[in-house]
Amino acid sequence: MNKKPKIVILGAGYGGIMTASRLIKSNTQQDAEITLVNKHNYHYQTTWLHEPAAGTLHHDKTRMEISSVIDLKKINFIKDSVVEIKKDEKKVILENGEVDYDYLVIGLGSEPETFGIPGVNENSFAIRSVNSVRLLREHIEYMFASYNKEDEKHEDILTFVVAGAGFTGIEFVGELSERVPELCEEYDIDPKKVKIYSVEAAPTALPGFDEELVEYAMNVLESRGVEFKINTPIKEVQDGKVLLNDGEEIKSQTIVWTTGIRGSSIIEDSGFETMRGRVKVEKDLRAPGYDNVFIIGDCALIINEEINRPYPPTAQIAIQQAYTCSKNLKDLISGKEELDVFKPEIQGTVASLGGKEAIGLVGDRKLYGGSASAMKKIIDNKYLFQLGGVPLVLKKGKFNFF
Amino acid sequence: MNKKPKIVILGAGYGGIMTASRLIKSNTQQDAEITLVNKHNYHYQTTWLHEPAAGTLHHDKTRMEISSVIDLKKINFIKDSVVEIKKDEKKVILENGEVDYDYLVIGLGSEPETFGIPGVNENSFAIRSVNSVRLLREHIEYMFASYNKEDEKHEDILTFVVAGAGFTGIEFVGELSERVPELCEEYDIDPKKVKIYSVEAAPTALPGFDEELVEYAMNVLESRGVEFKINTPIKEVQDGKVLLNDGEEIKSQTIVWTTGIRGSSIIEDSGFETMRGRVKVEKDLRAPGYDNVFIIGDCALIINEEINRPYPPTAQIAIQQAYTCSKNLKDLISGKEELDVFKPEIQGTVASLGGKEAIGLVGDRKLYGGSASAMKKIIDNKYLFQLGGVPLVLKKGKFNFF
Known part of the structure; x- marks a missing residue:
């Protein structure tokens, strides 16, 4: 009797939850046992957090229960904190237990970068x-x-x-x-x-x-x-x-x-080689030397070869990585040897400035004020659509009522 | 040329603001120059403060601008804090100035009673x-x-x-x-x-x-x-x-x-004889030895002769004192020698317990739950009606919507 291989996803941020969502959409749970581990029973949108931080949006608008976007009949969910990844023993130590894996997806997010400044x-x-x-x-x-x-x-x-x-x-x-x-x-x-x-x-x-x-x-x-x-x-x-x-x-x-972020210290503490807490992953998003470990989101370092500098860690890239990562996992399990290469497609960058003000760059086009602000909301809603379809957009989406 | 006598009211709590309101209603401003001094440009309802303290009611529901209930074309308003009453010189030292009076109404309220317990x-x-x-x-x-x-x-x-x-x-x-x-x-x-x-x-x-x-x-x-x-x-x-x-x-x-209150320390510091910060006033509410000074509200001590103990300082009594005090002021100015005697009429006591729960005693009748809670709201609304008529009840009143 063949046992199904075990996929464990650490973290339900943009990268982790979208990987889980894509794996379910591609029916990978038929061929693998999928487990998602997260500290909370909810997912939240890091890119919106400046709003509840200032009190201009309720924090519940930025989060959603994992069970509301991921079908927990199809994958296992463990609410626990990751302590260490034992990558050579293929297991993860949690605060209240441990979990074995055949394939691991690390999406543990980031920590504030202090640059060693005291206090x-x-x-x-x-x-x-x-x-x-x-x-x-x-x-x-x-x-x-x-x-x-x-x-x-x-x-x-x-x-x-x-x-x-x-x-x-x-x-x-x-x-x-x-x-x-x-x-x-x-x-x-x-x-x-x-x-x-x-x-x-x-x-x-x-x-x-x-x-x-x-x-x-x-x-x-x-x-x-x-x-x-x-x-x-x-x-x-x-x-x-x-x-x-x-x-x-x-x-x-x-x-x-808010001077920037570094990858979760769990990665470094688990013996991966990092730069500012981030692992320079292979083109297929796997950790160097560990063919069964994918690293995505803020923990992954990807070089923009045009300028020979790392891409900034963004939600946009984490989400795109989840698409590639889930596809590669499915391919690996079905025995394919050639995996997809990850290539970010920067679709645009918009920064809100509060109220109806924002700035944005979509391709070469500069956006100001209301049009940038509208674009920001479109981007936010697009993510909700990718994750949970129209119902989630209606429930958690942002709308302009003029 | 006869100069109008000056009435100064210190404090716009229940006693002070109601005295000002009653003086205006009896047209006393025709015969006297009336000045109200208060730390803030608003009056608030002390008996409601437990609600905004717990966050079950917005604090703006408990306060109202003085100008919204007192016609400031008819009396002067000074927004300032009282430092000391120079009762022998008939003047009041304020943080940013001073004010002379012929008649004084002290309604400076209370301070927490600590009983000397350290810390x-x-x-x-x-x-x-x-x-x-x-x-x-x-x-x-x-x-x-x-x-x-x-x-x-x-x-x-x-x-x-x-x-x-x-x-x-x-x-x-x-x-x-x-x-x-x-x-x-x-x-x-x-x-x-x-x-x-x-x-x-x-x-x-x-x-x-x-x-x-x-x-x-x-x-x-x-x-x-x-x-x-x-x-x-x-x-x-x-x-x-x-x-x-x-x-x-x-x-x-x-x-x-919340172990109880004592009268404002300004009274004691100004040389009045006090018990727990309160002055045992004459039957007409004047301070012993000072025929031109009325003391009302939490600063006044009135003995309930039936049980030979002081009445507890309540909003109900402060409001009733304002009626007597304003009447006595008008009588004094018009040359009457016999002033009214203050006698509290305890109309009922209701304590809210949160939500729809309350207890109350109206005469000999005990009230529980919903009926006590409704009575509490009726009492609160009655005060608003006395102070500002129907418009104030509509604006700041409490209503049950079943």
């Missing part, structure tokens, strides 16, 4: 998970609620420092600057007392993005009172303040760290 | 003002938001200690116990992990209230998981814990102090 993890908030963003939202509201309760009015209560002006940082600043007037109204605070700093070490906000669009974004955000400190590396984060390289310090009770 | 002011929350309750609400939400973010799950994050099982304490516990299931749903927390303690030094909850009703209230609250510690004095409040006299300690990040 970051202890003294700053992250935009990373449903848990972390609802804490940040509550913290921000608590600051506003505190201000009129204090006998001495400390400015740092209403000062918000966002470290990093990449996509997450800019999108969060956009939402926060939209939310501030509401919070001021709610807590009887003069909006002039609120300060939002966007601090970036690189010589520009949104490094690598189209200059004209960056300028547009900065103008929009500055008009809402955001102060940019570009070309300004951070030396240290202390409790209640940020020390800049140039000697200045900014006192703030709310420091949000 | 109360530093380590506990109060249900005292719009500012204090929205801070408490945000703090509670922050606790729930924190829980799943902590690596180690500390029980004290989800433990709530309400010190004092008087009216405010019981009403707050009622609202909080109604809100907890919602917060658990919102933040993915098992409701069993949440603990609410109601700690009372006296041998019963709601001391002095009808025993049968007290038992009903405790049963309702216990059925929602509230744990009572009656006959349990508190020795000290420290950062993150309450030490009880019996040696036990309860770890909690949220300690709410």
